[in-house]
Amino acid sequence: MEEGIECCLHTFSIPLKAIGFEGDVRKREDAIRVVESTFKHFGRLDILVNAAAGNFLVPSEDLSSNGFRTVMDIDSVGTFTMCHEALKYLKRGGLGKDPSTAGGTIINISATLHYTATWYQIHVSAAKAAVDSITRNLALEWGTDYDIRVNGIAPGPIGDTAGMSKLGLEGILSKAMEKMPLFKVGEKWDIAMAAVYLASDAGKYVNGTTLVVDGGEWLSKPRHFPKDAVKQLSRVVEKRSRHAAAGIPRSKL
Numbered sequence: 476m477e478e479g480i481e482c483c484l485h486t487f488s489i490p491l492k493a494i495g496f497e498g499d500v501r502k503r504e505d506a507i508r509v510v511e512s513t514f515k516h517f518g519r520l521d522i523l524v525n526a527a528a529g530n531f532l533v534p535s536e537d538l539s540s541n542g543f544r545t546v547m548d549i550d551s552v553g554t555f556t557m558c559h560e561a562l563k564y565l566k567r568g569g570l571g572k573d574p575s576t577a578g579g580t581i582i583n584i585s586a587t588l589h590y591t592a593t594w595y596q597i598h599v600s601a602a603k604a605a606v607d608s609i610t611r612n613l614a615l616e617w618g619t620d621y622d623i624r625v626n627g628i629a630p631g632p633i634g635d636t637a638g639m640s641k642l643g644l645e646g647i648l649s650k651a652m653e654k655m656p657l658f659k660v661g662e663k664w665d666i667a668m669a670a671v672y673l674a675s676d677a678g679k680y681v682n683g684t685t686l687v688v689d690g691g692e693w694l695s696k697p698r699h700f701p702k703d704a705v706k707q708l709s710r711v712v713e714k715r716s717r718h719a720a721a722g723i724p725r726s727k728l
Contacts, residue, residue, distance in 0.1 A: 494513075494516055496508070496509045496512050496513065500525075500527045500549060500552075500553030500554075500556060500557055501548045501549060501552065501553055501556075503556055503560070506553075506556045506557050506559075506560045507560050510557070510560045510561050510564065514564055514570065514571060518571050519564070519570075519571035519572060520561060520564035520565060520569075520570075520571065520579065521565070521579040521580070522579055522580055522581075522582070522674050523557060523558065523561045523565060523579070523580075523581045523582070524581075524582045524583075524584070524670060525553070525554040525557050525558070525581070525582070525583045525584060525606075526584040527549055527550070527553050527554075528549060528550050528584070528599075528602075528638070529545060529546045529549040529550065529599075529602075530546065530596070530599050530638060532595040532596065533595055533598075534595055535595075535597045538597065538598060542598065543597075543598045543601075546598040546599055546602050547598070547601065547602050547605070549602075550599070550602035550603060550605070550606055551602045551605035551606055551609070554583050554606050554609055555609055558581055558609070558613060558625075561581075562617070562621070562623075564579070565578055565579035565580075565581065565621070565623050566578050566579075566617070566620075566621035566622065566623060567621055567622040567623075569621075577622055578617075578621050578622030578623040578624070579623055579624075580623065580624045580625070580626070580673065580674050581610075581613065581617075581623060581624070581625040581626070582626055582627065582628060582670055582673050582674060583606050583607075583609065583610045583625070583626075583627040583628075583685075584606075584627070584628055584629075584630070584666075585603045585606045585607050585610070585627045585628065585629045585685050586599065586600075586603040586629050586630070587629045587631065587687060587689055587692070587693035588600040588603055589601070589603050589604040589607075590693050591693070603629075606627065607627060607685050610625050610626065610627040610683065610685060611683050613625040614626070614682045614683030614684075615683065618682050618683070624673075624678075624679075624681065624682045625682065625683065626673045626678070626681055626682065626683065626684050626685065626686065627684070627685035627686065628666060628669050628670060628673070628685065628686050628688060629685050629686065629687045629688065629689065629693075630661065630665075630666050630688050630689060631660070631661055631687075631688065631689020631690055631692040631693065632660040632661065632689070632692060633660060633661045633662065633663060633665070633666060634660045634661065634662060634663075635662075635663065636663065659690065660690075661688065661689065661690060665688055666688055669686055669688045672686075673686065
């Protein structure tokens with residue numbers, strides 16, 4: 476894992492050293508071990524990104540309570556557990572930090588599924604809604620008490636990711652892109668740059684916000700009428716309104 480991370484950094488010409496620790500965010504002991512190991516290796520902890528997620532497509536009536544709970548445990552409880560165990564390192568004057576040093580930052584990876592409703596993903600929609608709530612509440616409490624900024628990122632469809640392949644979306648991608656405002660899916664680089672913005676001084680006054688990076692995909696709705704037909708109808712309505720008597724009430728009341 477460590478070699479893979481360093482290879483990735485080398486690919487983008489980033490002169491940094493990286494290390495990887497395996498763990499299950501559903502297990503508090505793993506969260507403690509990973510955070511402590513990171514602190515011991517680097518001597519401090521400034522940024523926490525919570526990106527663990529579970530997802531699969533299933534009709535609501537076929538989803539078991541165990542399947543629902545598993546996704547909630549990974550996405551929601553896992554996010555809170557990692558934040559909770561990292562607090563003593565991230566807060567102003569925390570372990571490894573000078574007392575005058577500002578607090579760190581937390582970035583929670585969310586989604587847009589729950590902004591309206593999403594077919595066959597009630598479990599993930601509920602879990603990500605909880606993640607957004609965690610982001611806002613910790614931004615309020617920990618921003619006030621510990622000088623920690625807490626924000627989120629809600630990615631849209633991102634190409635060449637495990638989520639796309641696991642959900643089997645690659646096969647219907649070309650058809651789906653026809654309804655996306657930008658007619659394309661995002662790249663992993665788009666999400667990485669959003670995280671850099673939120674974690675850097677460029678975003679130092681941003682707190683409690685979930686940044687949507689989906690090219691406007693969640694706003695997409697099918698056109699019920701072709702644009703030319705709408706323009707024609709608009710002209711007809713305008714012409715009719717000009718010839719209608721103004722100020723004459725039609726109601727018998």
